[in-house]
Amino acid sequence: GCQCGRGSDDKSVNYQYGNDRVLVYYYFFFNDTATTEIYTLSLHDALPISTQRTKTVYSIGTSLPVTDEQLEDVAQAQGYINDRLGFFVLQRMDGQEINGNGVAPNLTGILNASGLQTQAAGADPVPDAIYKAMTKIRVTGRAFPSAAIFHPNDWQDVRLLRTADGVYIWGSPAESGPEMIWGLRVVQSDIIAENTALVGDFSPAMLALYIRRGLEVQVGYVNTDFTTGQQTVRAGIRAALVVYRGAAFCSVT
DSSP, rough: OOOTTTOTTEEEEEEETTEEEHHHHHHHHGGGGGGOOTTOOOOOOOOOOOEEEEOEEEEEEEEEEEHHHHHHHHHTTTHHHHHHHHHHHHHHHHHHHHHHHHSSSOBBGGGGOOOEEEEEEEEETTHHHHHHHHHHHTSSSSOOOOOOEEOOHHHHHHHTOOOOTTOTTTTTTSSOOOEEEEEEEEEEOSSSTTTTTEEEEOOOOTEEEEEEEEEEEEEEOTTHHHHHEEEEEEEEEEEEEEEGGGEEEEEEE
């Protein structure tokens, strides 16, 4: 069943993979078919409607040419290269999950999802703007905000907020201070642009990252690699990001 408070387009989701696409099945439950009867067990059925949609799976990868001598002579060179290339791929995917513009081969990131809400800070202090974004998510998005993403420079401004008496609102400089705002977990990331925050319901009911093929590192020959005495190390992953309800997220600018 659906969680109470999720709204009139509550959904459960099934998916399967086919070639380069994820087939996503949305099961919508319309609350307006439900009635309450006094002294009777006769209730109207809420019938699910299954809608098939597709999301393209994209490859995210990088490569590095390495000489045979480097692999042979430098201790731990292979492991170091594998680890670094894997890190580059995952770092790229993190950026795509937030900022991807949806133009192949880019994922459609949360900030470009259909239905995304926006909240202009204007003259509001940052905490006020964040709370207004949370309210939009609850009222319009019919969701439960769970986290906020800040650029480290922007969170610094919040962490250094003080009262008129000079008391730090987010705790003494002798303490680490709470990485929280209005009860939401704060995630600091330089992936998001400065002067922009992202508030949202990051539960699996609202978005999901589908991994078609996990991170792989492969070594082979490209073009003249064999005759020139080098090899190409390639790392990659195939994934699709699905935002089920864009209104469950709100950017604050």
